[in-house]
Amino acid sequence: MTLLRVEGVSIQFGGVQAIQDLDFVINPGTIHSIIGPNGAGKTTLLNMITGIYAPSTGAIYLDDVPITGRRPHDLARLGLARTFQNLQIMRTMTALDNVMVGRHLHLNRNLLSCLLRLPSVTRGDRQARKRCVELMESVGLGGYIDAEAGAMPYGALKRLEIARALAAEPKLLLLDEPAAGLNATETKEIDEVIVKVARSGVTVVLVEHDMKLVMGISDHILVLDYGRKLAEGTPEAVRANPAVVAAYLGAVG
Amino acid sequence: MAHNVRPSGYSKFAKKQTYTRRMGTKKNRAQMLLSERGGGLSLLILVILVLPLFLANNYHYDVVVNIGINAIVVVGLNLLIGHAGQISLGHAGFFGLGAYVSAVLTARYGVHGLVALPVGALGVGILAYAIARPVLRLSGHYLAMATLGVGLIIHIVISREAWLTGGPDGMYVPPLEVMGVAVYGGPVWYWIVAGALILAVWLSLNVIDSPVGRALRGLNGSEVAAQAAGVDTTRYKVMVFVLSAVMAAVAGSLAAHFSEFVSPTKASFLQSILFVTMVVLGGMASTFGAVLGAVMLTLLPQVLADFADYEQVILGLIMMAVMIALPKGLVPTLTALVKRWVRRAGS
Ligand SMILES: Nc1ncnc2c1ncn2[C@@H]1O[C@H](COP(=O)(O)OP(=O)(O)OP(=O)(O)O)[C@@H](O)[C@H]1O
Ligand SMILES: [Mg+2]
Numbered sequence A: 001m002t003l004l005r006v007e008g009v010s011i012q013f014g015g016v017q018a019i020q021d022l023d024f025v026i027n028p029g030t031i032h033s034i035i036g037p038n039g040a041g042k043t044t045l046l047n048m049i050t051g052i053y054a055p056s057t058g059a060i061y062l063d064d065v066p067i068t069g070r071r072p073h074d075l076a077r078l079g080l081a082r083t084f085q086n087l088q089i090m091r092t093m094t095a096l097d098n099v100m101v102g103r104h105l106h107l108n109r110n111l112l113s114c115l116l117r118l119p120s121v122t123r124g125d126r127q128a129r130k131r132c133v134e135l136m137e138s139v140g141l142g143g144y145i146d147a148e149a150g151a152m153p154y155g156a157l158k159r160l161e162i163a164r165a166l167a168a169e170p171k172l173l174l175l176d177e178p179a180a181g182l183n184a185t186e187t188k189e190i191d192e193v194i195v196k197v198a199r200s201g202v203t204v205v206l207v208e209h210d211m212k213l214v215m216g217i218s219d220h221i222l223v224l225d226y227g228r229k230l231a232e233g234t235p236e237a238v239r240a241n242p243a244v245v246a247a248y249l250g251a252v253g
Numbered sequence B: 001m002a003h004n005v006r007p008s009g010y011s012k013f014a015k016k017q018t019y020t021r022r023m024g025t026k027k028n029r030a031q032m033l034l035s036e037r038g039g040g041l042s043l044l045i046l047v048i049l050v051l052p053l054f055l056a057n058n059y060h061y062d063v064v065v066n067i068g069i070n071a072i073v074v075v076g077l078n079l080l081i082g083h084a085g086q087i088s089l090g091h092a093g094f095f096g097l098g099a100y101v102s103a104v105l106t107a108r109y110g111v112h113g114l115v116a117l118p119v120g121a122l123g124v125g126i127l128a129y130a131i132a133r134p135v136l137r138l139s140g141h142y143l144a145m146a147t148l149g150v151g152l153i154i155h156i157v158i159s160r161e162a163w164l165t166g167g168p169d170g171m172y173v174p175p176l177e178v179m180g181v182a183v184y185g186g187p188v189w190y191w192i193v194a195g196a197l198i199l200a201v202w203l204s205l206n207v208i209d210s211p212v213g214r215a216l217r218g219l220n221g222s223e224v225a226a227q228a229a230g231v232d233t234t235r236y237k238v239m240v241f242v243l244s245a246v247m248a249a250v251a252g253s254l255a256a257h258f259s260e261f262v263s264p265t266k267a268s269f270l271q272s273i274l275f276v277t278m279v280v281l282g283g284m285a286s287t288f289g290a291v292l293g294a295v296m297l298t299l300l301p302q303v304l305a306d307f308a309d310y311e312q313v314i315l316g317l318i319m320m321a322v323m324i325a326l327p328k329g330l331v332p333t334l335t336a337l338v339k340r341w342v343r344r345a346g347s
Helices: A042-049 A072-077 A095-102 A111-115 A119-138 A154-167 A184-199 A211-217 A235-240 A242-252 B029-034 B036-054 B058-083 B091-109 B113-135 B140-160 B186-208 B211-221 B223-228 B233-259 B269-282 B287-325 B330-346
Strands: A004-013 A016-026 A031-035 A057-062 A080-082 A172-176 A203-207 A220-225 A228-233 B176-178 B181-183
Touching: A004 A042, A016 A042, A016 A057, A016 A220, A016 A228, A031 A042, A031 A184, A031 A211, A042 A172, A042 A203, A072 A080, A072 B223, A080 A154, A080 B223, A095 A119, A095 A154, A095 B211, A111 A119, A111 B186, A111 B211, A119 A154, A119 B211, A154 A172, A154 A184, A154 B223, A184 A203, A184 A211, A211 A235, A220 A235, A228 A235, A228 A242, A235 A242, B036 B186, B036 B287, B058 B091, B058 B186, B058 B211, B058 B233, B058 B269, B058 B287, B091 B113, B091 B140, B091 B233, B091 B269, B113 B140, B113 B176, B113 B233, B140 B269, B181 B186, B186 B211, B186 B233, B186 B287, B211 B223, B211 B233, B223 B233, B269 B287, B269 B330, B287 B330
Parallel strands: A031 A203, A031 A220, A080 A172, A172 A203
Antiparallel strands: A004 A016, A004 A057, A220 A228, B176 B181
């Protein structure tokens, strides 16, 4: 069974055909990478899967249930979580509170219960806080628990986004360039985090430019170019594909 | 063809990042006292208990009760503005509506004051919901315009429908009756409003430190990220808008019975602006800042009354000076100062 199925999906912005008639599937328990040159449509694809944009044609299925056009918060409920290429951090909140927002759906968020601070609210918050601290430690943010997010360095914010997404306990985690702008050591750490997440049973969709990272950890790679599928397969198959080499990998060396 | 395979923002962040040390999660007693829930609420209750010792006459009580009533509105408005990052330029309309529902129902239809108050709150809640639902999908400017419009309409209706509301002259409101006894006079109202304010502050602190409060700050910080985390952002904006409108309506009802009189100025645009200014002056997202903002802006016109014509000008200048010197507002700036001082003394 497939976890996510994308069928004939297209979207355009004005005259730009950002994604054109794209088909692919994602199997559960895998690390599925999406690569392609700048402007290939990777982020746009993630935005369609997570409900930020609705595709103009085509359909998307999660667990064989059509999710095309559903709103982002609905999709979160169905088990999608993501990070953002251009950081989307709640800067005036603490790092821990950012992660706690990620836990939203698991908490008692009934207004009356919260107004009266019923025990179920405080109990839930206490357990969530514990879990969120663990998650932060697992992505290497143990030193930033109470830090104000806005004061944290870029590399730490990249991980904070991952911790916030993981706090939702998603079944499908979509990462949009988690290693962008990181140095080699930091990239290596992110690499380990992703592998650890995948091992814990979460299916990972990874959009990334760092070829070493992608080739090293992916089970499956989808190559986009100008909004179309250029190639698809295992890292070895993709690396050997002449079209990919010509259009994309060749440029890297 | 050489594709640029690095993200466009790369170079900006290429410089080496250094990680700061763990900030410490254990709170010491001094920090506890500085927290809103720990020290703040106790301090508020202490001030409320001690204050009557300094109140010498009816005028004093009048000012202090009005401070309390405004503070209830501002504590609610702070949830909307300070936490959720939404604006309302029409909250005096909700305040006025609460006041007039109580006034009209009790004076003209003989409804009991303790029934009229929740009826006003409920009515305003429904109205606020009907307004917020379509408008809050849009961004801040539209909300400002829409709430401005609603406030103006409420003000106009109250001023025009003289047969019901007494028009610009206002109308008399019978005193509140509790168990057959009429409640009037500064000292009694002092404790009623004090109780209501403590309740409002407590509820506000509860919401702030809950999944709902984090969702509100979260959608303020990044709407898409909050949505991706499962927060139905429109729903939460509507929720906090309605909550703050209901708090304003309740405060309005209390004001009507306390003054035993209502007039349309309470629902005016200027009053809405004053409420927003109280939030900003005291400090965004600070509950006690909201209270302090209400204290300052209710008190200042009284103090400046001697300057007559120049009252508004001086008020404006003071506000500008505070905002330039303390852009985060009074309470957040001051607590940050004290915290720094405590940390230095502690180390
Ligand atoms: N909201 C939008 N409005 C207009 N055009 C858009 C929008 N979002 C994306 N595009 C366009 O769609 C195309 C694909 O953009 P997208 O951001 O998906 O590329 P990408 O593969 O993520 O690139 P990068 O590697 O630089 O992140 C680009 O031409 C981009 O300009
Ligand atoms: Mg992108």
